[in-house]
Amino acid sequence: MRRPENPRSRLQVEFYRRPTLDVARDLLGRVLCHRPATGRVLRGRITEVEAYDGPEDRASHAARGPTPRNRPMYEAGGIAYVYLIYGMHHCFNVVTGDAGYPAAILIRAAESPRAELSARGPGRLTRAFAIDLELDGTTLVGDDLWLEAGAPVPARAVSRSPRIGVDYAGAWAEKPYRFLIAGHPEVSRR
DNA sequence: GGTGCGATTGCA
DNA sequence: GCAATCGCACCA
Numbered sequence: 001m002r003r004p005e006n007p008r009s010r011l012q013v014e015f016y017r018r019p020t021l022d023v024a025r026d027l028l029g030r031v032l033c034h035r036p037a038t039g040r041v042l043r044g045r046i047t048e049v050e051a052y053d054g055p056e057d058r059a060s061h062a063a064r065g066p067t068p069r070n071r072p073m074y075e076a077g078g079i080a081y082v083y084l085i086y087g088m089h090h091c092f093n094v095v096t097g098d099a100g101y102p103a104a105i106l107i108r109a110a111e112s113p114r115a116e117l118s119a120r121g122p123g124r125l126t127r128a129f130a131i132d133l134e135l136d137g138t139t140l141v142g143d144d145l146w147l148e149a150g151a152p153v154p155a156r157a158v159s160r161s162p163r164i165g166v167d168y169a170g171a172w173a174e175k176p177y178r179f180l181i182a183g184h185p186e187v188s189r190r
Numbered sequence: 191g192g193t194g195c196g197a198t199t200g201c202a
Numbered sequence: 203g204c205a206a207t208c209g210c211a212c213c214a
């Protein structure tokens with residue numbers, strides 16, 4: 001019988017350099033940690049994510065090939081991909097897979113005993129965790145930004161659905177690439 | 191160089 | 203239902 005992982009142990013690059021859907025499911029229950037330039041470490045347990053997987057994924061920023069913005073998606077897994085959406089909100093992604101294969105996972109929600117760190121929705125989450133463009137391309141195994149093992153989420157507690165806000169992606173909009181912990185449903189209607 | 195729009199959110 | 207707000211993708 002394997003000894004349970006220390007919940008405070010940090011995820012290493014091997015965790016991220018796996019198939020994107022596997023990483024997405026395994027991100028549930030992990031603890032996002034950010035140490036801002038000033039202040040204490042911000043910690044929150046991930047409750048909802050969406051996978052954007054490969055060059056064929058029409059919902060992905062990489063659907064039309066590499067651009068200055070999506071460059072981090074083509075790097076080897078284990079770094080952040082952060083972009084500005086609607087001119088006002090940041091979205092935080094975890095880059096996955098091998099170098100040259102564009103893939104990332106959008107972190108959509110997290111919970112914390114600290115109420116101000118419980119956030120539903122990708123824009124609210126980045127605001128709560130003080131994540132902005134400065135963290136674009138940052139390693140996820142450094143001392144500024146990292147993930148901790150947290151507590152495992154059993155299979156029965158994982159639910160899936162199509163991704164939010166990607167109606168333009170044709171058949172790819174139907175794929176169940178959104179993973180969430182049952183009992184932590186998205187609040188936003190749609 | 192010009193134009194259209196988005197992996198969202200909050201308010202009417 | 204719709205405005206906010208701007209970097210960037212795309213076209214010329």
